[in-house]
Amino acid sequence: MRQNTRAIAGAVLAITALSGCMQDMGGGTVSRFLQAQPDTSAPSAGETKTAAPKAETTQDVSPIIAELAARQSVLTQGSPYAHVAAGVLAADARVAEAELQVAQLRAEAASKNWWPTISPRITLTSLGDLVADLVINQVLFDNGRKKAERDLAKADVELAAVALSESSNERVYDGLVLYLQAEEGRAATHLYGQALKDMGQFEWVMNERVKGGVSDFSDLNVLKQKLADLRSRDAAAREKTARSVAELNAMSAVSLSDQRGLRGMGPTSTDTSLDVLRAKVERDRQLAQAKIARAAHLPGLSAGGGIRNGGEGLALSVNTEQMLGIGTGASLQAIEATKITADRKVTEAQNISQRAIEADQRAIAALKRQAAEAEGLTAQAKTNLDLFQRQYDAGTRQVMDVVSVYETFLRALEKQLDLKFQAARAELDAAKRLGVLADGAKI
Numbered sequence: 106m107r108q109n110t111r112a113i114a115g116a117v118l119a120i121t122a123l124s125g126c127m128q129d130m131g132g133g134t135v136s137r138f139l140q141a142q143p144d145t146s147a148p149s150a151g152e153t154k155t156a157a158p159k160a161e162t163t164q165d166v167s168p169i170i171a172e173l174a175a176r177q178s179v180l181t182q183g184s185p186y187a188h189v190a191a192g193v194l195a196a197d198a199r200v201a202e203a204e205l206q207v208a209q210l211r212a213e214a215a216s217k218n219w220w221p222t223i224s225p226r227i228t229l230t231s232l233g234d235l236v237a238d239l240v241i242n243q244v245l246f247d248n249g250r251k252k253a254e255r256d257l258a259k260a261d262v263e264l265a266a267v268a269l270s271e272s273s274n275e276r277v278y279d280g281l282v283l284y285l286q287a288e289e290g291r292a293a294t295h296l297y298g299q300a301l302k303d304m305g306q307f308e309w310v311m312n313e314r315v316k317g318g319v320s321d322f323s324d325l326n327v328l329k330q331k332l333a334d335l336r337s338r339d340a341a342a343r344e345k346t347a348r349s350v351a352e353l354n355a356m357s358a359v360s361l362s363d364q365r366g367l368r369g370m371g372p373t374s375t376d377t378s379l380d381v382l383r384a385k386v387e388r389d390r391q392l393a394q395a396k397i398a399r400a401a402h403l404p405g406l407s408a409g410g411g412i413r414n415g416g417e418g419l420a421l422s423v424n425t426e427q428m429l430g431i432g433t434g435a436s437l438q439a440i441e442a443t444k445i446t447a448d449r450k451v452t453e454a455q456n457i458s459q460r461a462i463e464a465d466q467r468a469i470a471a472l473k474r475q476a477a478e479a480e481g482l483t484a485q486a487k488t489n490l491d492l493f494q495r496q497y498d499a500g501t502r503q504v505m506d507v508v509s510v511y512e513t514f515l516r517a518l519e520k521q522l523d524l525k526f527q528a529a530r531a532e533l534d535a536a537k538r539l540g541v542l543a544d545g546a547k548i
Contacts, residue, residue: 169263169382173270176545179536184369186281190543192357193280194273201265201272208258208265215258218251219244246406253396260390267383270540274379276356277542281533283353288367289526290346296522297339300515304332307511311504324505331508367529370536373469378462379540384454388447395443402437458538465535472528479521486514 180186221243244251308328314320353361493510496502536542 167259167263169386170266172377172382172545173266173540174545176270176541178544179371179373179541180277181369181371185284185364185366186369188364189280189284189353189357189361190277192359192361193276193353194543195358196356197273197276201269205262205265205269208262212255212258212262215255218254244405244407248400248403248405249396250400250405253393253400257390257393257397260386260393263386264383264390267379267386270543270545271379271383273543274537274540278533278537280353280356281542282530283349283356284361284364285367285526285529285533287346287349287353288365289522290342290344290349291365292522292526293342293519294339294346296515296518297335297342301332301335301339303511304328304335304508307504307508308332314504320504327505328508331512367525370532373466373532373535373539373541378458378538380538381451381454381458382540384451388451391447392444395440395447399437399440461538462535465531465538469528469531469535472524472531476521476524476528479517479524483514483517483521486510486517490514 178187178190180190221241223241225240308325311320311325311328315322315325350362490507490510490513493502493507497504497507533542
């Protein structure tokens with residue numbers, strides 16, 4: 106019995122060694138994204154034999170992982186934008202990072218799927234006896250299924266890495282949007298505060314003229330209504346600032362109330378957008394799943410042995426996971442069509458992304474141009490206001506004439522302010538689409 110057991114063990118080891126020579130594995134390391142990645146090289150569709158495992162090297166890193174890790178943030182170090190980004194990332198729950206770690210562990214488990222499987226089996230016979238045996242099974246020929254499973258696990262890691270990059274960029278984007286809202290509210294508060302002082306002076310002059318019987322009381326009522334509208338807009342701007350600052354501090358690890366200014370973003374790069382990277386990873390997943398489905402319809406070869414109550418045995422078996430039927434051919438054609446569909450989805454994602462990137466750049470340029478034009482119109486409105494003020498001082502203009510020109514000047518200031526922050530938000534949108542609001546090495 107001992108000799109037979111040793112013979113089975115030797116046979117299984119020989120089969121394992123043979124199967125190991127038919128496997129193809131590799132790995133690599135990039136930043137904090139991935140500790141070990143299977144090799145991306147694969148045999149042709151008709152080739153099912155694979156090479157033995159090889160030592161992990163940094164040269165076998167997934168291109169998707171490498172590209173994500175190499176991304177540099179467009180936020181200038183030490184700027185208000187960078188402080189906001191650091192604060193909100195420090196308070197992140199990092200759910201996507203945990204999912205990436207789970208995917209890495211699954212990939213590590215899948216990287217060992219070429220080893221034989223061992224399982225105890227206990228059964229109860231019709232005579233009431235317990236029969237225990239140890240079953241060892243080793244796949245010799247599986248039409249590329251094991252390698253496709255490793256490719257699928259690798260694609261899952263890449264997908265989790267893309268999701269982590271998306272999550273980090275989304276969080277930084279949300280924080281910066283709140284920061285811009287707070288800054289816009291502060292700027293509007295300052296603008297309306299000055300306007301209230303100026304309009305208050307006009308009201309005082311008009312009130313004195315009404316008392317002296319020079320002006321009509323209706324003009325004073327119009328001025329009071331305009332002042333009430335300004336106070337309402339000023340209160341809304343203050344509420345917007347307070348709400349945005351409170352929400353920003355709630356999602357940050359440190360207080361960001363003292364950050365000021367719109368400095369902090371360099372030119373947006375033309376890297377591949379995260380949508381395209383996600384489409385590529387999803388294509389790889391679909392291709393791996395298609396290979397697994399194809400292998401399930403084709404016969405595979407496996408060797409197994411068992412030890413049961415003093416008896417031993419070793420056998421080769423040929424089987425298929427899916428039973429053959431009339432529709433098997435159509436199923437295989439559908440699997441092949443899946444590969445074409447996956448490639449076309451990547452092409453579609455690239456086209457959509459390119460259009461969006463071009464639209465972002467055009468929008469940013471247009472908004473900056475409009476902001477510059479608005480600044481010129483504001484300067485012109487200020488010149489007209491100064492002219493009317495001098496004419497009023499000379500007695501050739503009425504108070505309401507000056508008030509009307511002042512309102513034109515105020516609307517020009519509001520338009521300039523609005524365009525300025527629209528351009529800042531457009532830059533954030535473009536950077537978010539490309540995934541460059543956070544460094545890849547820090548994700």
